Amino acid sequence: MTKIAVLVGSLRRDSINRKFAAALEKLAAGRMEFVYADLSGLPHYNDELWDSPPEPVTQLKALIESADAVLVLTPEYNRTYPGVLKDAIDWGSRPWGQNSWVGKPLAITGTSPGAIGTAVGQHHLRTAMVAAGTAVMGQPELYYAYKPEHFGDDGSVTDEGTRSFLESWLNSFAGWVAQTGK
Numbered sequence: 016m017t018k019i020a021v022l023v024g025s026l027r028r029d030s031i032n033r034k035f036a037a038a039l040e041k042l043a044a045g046r047m048e049f050v051y052a053d054l055s056g057l058p059h060y061n062d063e064l065w066d067s068p069p070e071p072v073t074q075l076k077a078l079i080e081s082a083d084a085v086l087v088l089t090p091e092y093n094r095t096y097p098g099v100l101k102d103a104i105d106w107g108s109r110p111w112g113q114n115s116w117v118g119k120p121l122a123i124t125g126t127s128p129g130a131i132g133t134a135v136g137q138h139h140l141r142t143a144m145v146a147a148g149t150a151v152m153g154q155p156e157l158y159y160a161y162k163p164e165h166f167g168d169d170g171s172v173t174d175e176g177t178r179s180f181l182e183s184w185l186n187s188f189a190g191w192v193a194q195t196g197k
């Protein structure tokens with residue numbers, strides 16, 4: 016089973032990105048194990064805190080390092096990605112010489128109610144993840160304009176076209192992990 020560290024860039028309970036992650040998890044069941052990072056207690060990046068690293072930071076780094084690959088789901092905030100993800104990227108990349116991201120296969124997606132479904136935010140995030148040293152899947156891209164009617168109460172994808180598109184995207188991600196992972 017491929018272990019996927021999942022970072023959701025929204026902290027709110029009813030997050031559509033969290034629901035989208037759960038739908039992908041259901042579709043990937045049996046071949047990928049999703050383990051969700053808890054970003055709620057992550058402090059803003061501060062170099063001085065390495066003297067006594069906060070537990071949310073050490074837990075995040077351990078999760079990334081133990082995973083076969085990473086999946087990041089980002090909302091779009093003011094045409095970029097949320098600050099909580101920037102802090103996660105920065106903490107993961109330090110201390111100097113102990114970058115947890117290096118070489119990690121990674122895919123980015125995200126959803127918003129808006130028509131362009133996080134496209135701009137995802138592109139900013141892609142730039143930072145490349146800079147952090149991850150092996151980011153370039154294609155296929157997945158921008159999803161969220162439609163609640165496409166999902167059942169149990170998180171399953173009820174819309175046939177959406178389901179087959181998400182399945183094929185997950186197949187590409189699995190192929191990317193096999194190709195670039197250790």
Ligand SMILES: Cc1cc2nc3c(=O)[nH]c(=O)nc-3n(C[C@H](O)[C@H](O)[C@H](O)COP(=O)(O)O)c2cc1C
Pocket residue numbers: 025026027029030031032033090091092093094095126127128129130132133
């Ligand atoms: C501060 C803020 C800025 C936002 N900016 C954008 C934006 O640039 N583009 C967009 O499509 N939606 C934007 N939205 C709406 C979000 O897409 C929407 O709130 C979405 O539900 C957030 O994802 P979540 O449900 O996973 O928290 C913004 C929301 C907030 C709170």
